[in-house]
Amino acid sequence: MVHVGIVGATGYGGSELFRLLHNHPHVGDVSLYSSSQAGEPYSSFMPQVSGWFQEELRPIEEAQMKKDLDVLFLATPAGVSKDLTPSFLNSGVKVIDLSGDLRLKKTEDYEKWYKKESASEELLTEAVYGLVETNRKNIEASEIVANPGCYPTAVLLGTAPLAHREGWNGDSLIIDAKSGISGAGKTPSDKTIYANTEENFRIYKVNEHQHIPEIEQQLEWWGGETSPITFSPHLVPMTRGIMATMYVQGDENVSAQEWLKIYRDFYENSPFVRIREEFPSTKDVYASNFCDIHLTVDERTGRLTIVSVIDNLLKGASGQAVQNMNLMLGFEETEGLKLLPLYP
Template identity: 50%
Template sequence: MKVSVIGTTGYGGIELLRILHSHPVFQIQSIHSTKGELPIWKEYPHLFDINNQVLEVINPEEIAEKSELVFLATPSGVSGQLASQFAEYNVKLVDLSGDLRLKNTEDYIQWYKHEPAPQAIIDRAVYGLTEWNREQVAAADWISNPGCYSTASLLGLGPIVKEKLIDPASIIIDAKSGTSGAGRKPTRSNMHAEMSENFKIYKVNEHQHIPEIEQQLLDWNQEIKPITFSTHLLPISRGIMATAYVQVQKDMTLSDIYKIYQEYYQDNAFVRIRPEGHYPSVKEVCGSNYCDIGLHLDNRTGRLTIISVIDNLMKGAAGQAVQNANIMTGLDETTGLNFIPMYP
């Protein structure tokens, strides 16, 4: 199957190229950027003599003529406009930005500060939290790929929220990300001198993934109240740890909770529930499409701690995008994604 990638020079786009390079079915037909026509290896020298394709201008009609599947790895505010241009063509689409995630356009304006895509374009896209929306993804032709923080948080919270076992007003998420989550554009916050040997909070209760997380939580349980969500930057390149704290309402043991999580995720290749007493770290999923989850129940307070780790560029972006594309095109979800995590 022929595919095109738009927005190839960002971290999400270049991670897509890494995955697609060895994918047995998807063949990279063209790559696109607004940076002009130059070989991709001049942007990313590690691709020299591996991928010598030239970045092309973005022409939706020409792209749709030569590709059956398009990945949009462009920034929010851009992807929605491009999706609108692809609407008239018979092409499958996976959008890695936030433009098609929020069904309420007023929420998008408030949190993303951009003009939203038309409602019909937003409604066409299925939210691709693969492990929870598999049937919808399989039937879709457009996918809105979840955000990185949202993926880690929702996979961790899903079973306990779906079963309505917690105080709906008790959700607190303390999330931390490597600096690649801020994108490739140089800013003060991702400078080496600013982040090396440092650790800082940002967008306190203002991160744009908050309404996305709440939208899905409410889909599972309409009693859920607004969450407390804080984000931090770690002095590492990639990886996310989302630690969620919830108050358990029913008399349950940790073993009871483990059984629920294992039942929900037993048929999901990329979610690993760690044994009792074992807690994941970001290094242990680096370079892979895994989400590892650890659980701890404090019998003294009745509070459950959920530790969820992913690689923000893989399960949090490009890896999950390919996983969704696999399912959407009838392939096994693991196709081209059987990467063992890099360690150390």
């Protein structure tokens, strides 16, 4: 049994992580850390755990954490991990960072899109990009994993088989992405209140979202040089779920059925990616670690329409983080993640 820690367990990603780890068959203790709320019982923030988890949030004391922990998860805002992670380098504690701090390998990309100081190049080199289905070997060998963003997970799993093809040309990729409001975090604001969310469909950060360089970086790694993408995120009046609807010029020699076969082969050994026979809805993966994908070719335009859905808080955050932990520690990839989607 391993002992794991979470910094940031009162946020949406962090509390979901706690929920998963609390029931993980190979996890013993789960310790929660907070700089500002240390000493308060976790249940005072999360009535959901009342009676079943009595512990307090602990202060962030690195020496003690290194003694206690096997794995440390950081579910923290941008800027925290770059300062906290270095002290765990070579400490024997594996770090899985759910923030965006360690994802972009070029410091200038981070500084441009996040408008903050980047982590050091050394740290960025050390951190492995944790898109599990396309990077298992590196993750297994890593000490630090940069857990992918929610939109990039949906987009990249939806395009990976395409992007790995000889002659792929990413220059016409248009991504129309839709997310539940939990993606905006738990801080109350005009954006997140009920009356502005319910019966409202919104678009935001058109071509300005910080997940754009993360997607482009991975496409470039796969496919050589790639042109910029078009990316429009939208907010759906719901709590969880992402759908990425993607448009790309197809290859006139490949039919929809052939594409589906290419996708099935690509994900043959990936239990959480399901190539579906019809377009999936977000509720098909609600509260689970699945990514469901389907596509079609429009004979009139030759365009591919690819749809990829995930639960942004699971496969798009905490679920994939647990999947990464499983690989890093040599556990079965699906451990602690077997629950089927919740319905209705």
